[in-house]
Amino acid sequence: MNHVISALVENKPGVLARVSSMFARRGFNIHSLAVGPTVDPNMSLITIVVDGPEMEQIIKQLYKLVNTVKVTELGPEEGVIREIMLVRVNSDPTKRAEMIESASVFSARPVDVGAATITFEISGDPEHLSNFLELMRTYGIIELAQSGRIALPKDRKTKRHTTASTKSARMDPS
Amino acid sequence: MPETLTGASALIRALENEKVEVVFGVPGGAILPAYDPILDSTVRHILARHEQGAGHMASGYAHASGKVGVVMATSGPGATNLITPLQDAMMDSIPIVAITGQVPTTSIGYDAFQEAHTWGISMPVTKHNYLVTEVSDIPNAIKEAFHLASTGRPGPVLVDIPKDVLNQTLDWQSPGKIDLPGYRPSIKGHPKQVRSAVDLILESSRPVLYAGGGVLRSNGSESLVRFAELAALPTVTTLMARGAIPDSHPLALGMPGMHGNYTAITAMQKADLLVAVGARFDDRVTGRPDAFAPEAKIIHIDVDPAEIGKVRKADVPIVGDARTIIDQLTEEAELRIEKGAHWMDRESWLETLHNWKRKHPLSYNQDPEGPIQMQYVIEQIHRLTGGEAIVVAGVGQHQMWASQFWGFERPNTWINSGGLGTMGYAVPAAIGAKVAEPDQLVIAIDGDGCFQMTLQELITASIEGIPIKVAVMNNSSLGMVKQWQRLFYDERYSAIDLTSHTPDYVGLAESMGCIGLRAKSPSEVGPTLEKALAVTDRPVVIEFPCDPDAMVFPMVPAGASNDDVIVSAEDLP
Known part of the structure; x- marks a missing residue:
């Protein structure tokens, strides 16, 4: 099972290497990793998606790194979790309008259109992206690039108003 | 007016401020600037013959004194030779600060002469490490390094400083308050x-x-x-x-x-x-x-x-x-x-x-006709010293017997490589312990295999006037490996024979400025030890040709349950 860990670390050279080296050394698997700035210029936020049952050890070992300030595990209901993806798909000019229309249901935007391909940009939670991919597969995916997951804990007071993702239509399996 | 210092002088000043008495090390190109101000410093430098030796000396020093051991080396091979002692200290939670020279910042990444990515290589073998790229950061880096090494769970910390940073100047300021927002070890239990x-x-x-x-x-x-x-x-x-x-x-x-x-x-x-x-x-x-x-x-x-x-x-x-x-x-x-x-x-x-x-007491049998059993030698050393000594061991059979048969009555009188199991630990660690505790008797109980890994540090001991004793238990083999081959590999002995006659340990010891002695039979063990204990002005090596077939018991085979302990050779299936 995938777990999302959000680690607030000091913004110092090499801190990402420390984190990834520790994961490698301890044999913990990283599913995805994203790092970026925070409002405090002295801090960075690393979002790590990990597999495996050893969550307690992973969190403790992260804390053990001198540059780690705070570690939070975000359960599926506790965080706003997002990924961004670029997908290039085959696009017969006759189908172009149809594709753009169905993509818009997922709030996916065409960002590059060529003679025989369209590239869509989409962001959302992992399930949303995977549903979109399923749709695109019917046209033929040529290549794709996907970011690591980023996450923030939900604000408890406003939890009810947080959307699950961009409001999206589920694929009808038929 | 603030005082203007080079980075190198600031480094030595920072060490003095940490009350460092001694640094074990080996100089070289990139660390050269630091070896100049050390001449005018209160810090004593002990020149080891190999950086691994220097690292284990720092570890023995830290073990015996409870203070932070300090080791210094140059870039590239100097730094890579420190990896074993750093990991050793990591596993056994020994406070060490290692200072390494690095190629100039302008050369980093260009495969310069004696360049190695010390920061990256040492990351997994240290509690924390630094690459100092601004000369003004030196005082704080050293202060933090000592703080991290000695607090919480102690461990090794490495500070890598490029040569140009050591040569630049700064206005000396005592380091400020330590600011480590991610490091707050608990002391009191809930x-x-x-x-x-x-x-x-x-x-x-x-x-x-x-x-x-x-x-x-x-x-x-x-x-x-x-x-x-x-x-x-x-x-x-x-x-x-x-x-x-x-x-x-x-x-x-x-x-x-x-x-x-x-x-x-x-x-x-x-x-x-x-x-x-x-x-x-x-x-x-x-x-x-x-x-x-x-x-x-x-x-x-x-x-x-x-x-x-x-x-x-x-x-x-x-x-x-x-x-x-x-x-x-x-x-x-x-x-x-x-x-x-x-x-x-x-x-x-x-x-x-x-x-x-x-x-089920621990037991062994010493045939008066020989061969000498290591347990007997250990008990004789204990008897003749009244147990008043710091015992330092290498890794293997001799180490296990020393731990089993030396009756330990005081803390910090037993120094060995536990977690990493570093063969060759004993001689340099004993030197470090003797530097920390010059008034105590320090005895390395070593195996012949271990001894041959770091024995050149006896030159350091004799030249620096560090009179340790080294009991070399010469069973002419890598005894613990041999024991496993006997028990688990059908007595097919592979690459364990060290020969009983080469080197000539007595001659070797003498050539390094030590006294060399040998006890040929059980009856000579006591008198030879007495001779050795009477020497106080230089290191002594005492060779004990030991039973090459002895095995350490009790033993729980690797991966077995502790319920299946083999108490003695008679219990072998």
Whole structure:
């Protein structure tokens, strides 16, 4: 099972290497990793998606790194979790309008259109992206690039108003 | 007017401010600037013959003194030669600060002469490390390095400084307050956890106090013994904790684990409660983890939260400094007793343990005709010194026998490489220990295989006037490897023969400025040792040609349950 860990670390050279080296050394698997700035210029936020049952050890070992300030595990209901993806798909000019229309249901935007391909940009939670991919597969995916997951804990007071993702239509399996 | 210093001078000044008395090291190109101001410093530099030796010297120094050991080396090979001692210190939680030179910042990444990515290479073998790229950062980096090495769970910290940074100048300012927002080790245990722990101890009828190296790192021996007596807790001391409770103490059970004694091993197996203090449920202690101490509840006290639950789930985890928490437990227990609480009856448990001790003592047989048994030599050294010595061991059979047969009565008198099992540790670590404790007798008990790995440091010892004793147990083989090949590889001996006659240890010792002695038979062991102990002005090497076929028992084979301990050779299937 995938777990999302959000680690607030000091913004110092090499801190990402420390984190990834520790994961490698301890044999913990990283599913995805994203790092970026925070409002405090002295801090960075690393979002790590990990597999495996050893969550307690992973969190403790992260804390053990001198540059780690705070570690939070975000359960599926506790965080706003997002990924961004670029997908290039085959696009017969006759189908172009149809594709753009169905993509818009997922709030996916065409960002590059060529003679025989369209590239869509989409962001959302992992399930949303995977549903979109399923749709695109019917046209033929040529290549794709996907970011690591980023996450923030939900604000408890406003939890009810947080959307699950961009409001999206589920694929009808038929 | 602030004083203008070079980075190198600031480095040495910073070391002086940390009250560093001695640095073990080897100079070279990139660290050259630092070797100039050290000439005018109060810091003594001891020139090792190899950086690995310098690193283990720093470790022996730290072990014996409780202070931070300091080692200095140049870039590239100097730094890579430090990796073994750094990982050794990492595994055994020894406070060391390593300072390495680096190629100039403008050359980093260009595969410059003697360039190695020291920061990256040393990352997994240090508690923390630094690459200092601004000269003004030197004072703070050194201050932080000493703070990190010596607090919380102690360990090695490396500071890599490029040559141009050492040559630049700064206006000296005493380093400010340490700012490490991610580093706040706990010291006091949580009072609720302390109360829960005392509850479990009160209810236990078969408790064992499981003392690890953390007890010694926190200077917790006295507290440990007081608590063991108060709560009537039989106590095992791991390889890293030998001496934490005197071996002669009625509650002391000696060493558990792969080559522990029957009583210590079995007491843990049968216990209904383990009170682990500064111990990490190492595989050499637990044997097969899922068969270890199956009936025991666990109280786990450790300064490193990551150790708790790593191997064995704790019923009562307590994070903090070992001594502080033992004292908290003592205080809480005294309070309970005052209020009328009393321990579960331990009489029958203590009697069982006593009977096991009587029935399964550690034993060996010394034939007066020879060959010499290592256990006999160890006992003779103990007899002739009255046990008043710091014993330093390498890794292998001699190490296990030294731990088994030397009766340790005081803390910090046993120095060895536990976690990493670094052959060659003894000679340099003994040198470091002797520098820390010049008035104490320091004896390295070493194997011939280990000795040949780092013996050149005896040159350092004789030239620097560090009169250690080295007992070389020459069984002309890599004895522990041989034992495993005999037991688990059908007696097919592969690459274990060191030969009995080469080198000539006496001649070798003399060539390095030491006294060389040899005891050829059991009857010569005592008199030769007496000769050796009479020498006080230079290092002495005493060679003991030993039984090449002896095996260490008891033994729990790797991966086996501790229930299947082989007590002696007669028990072999």
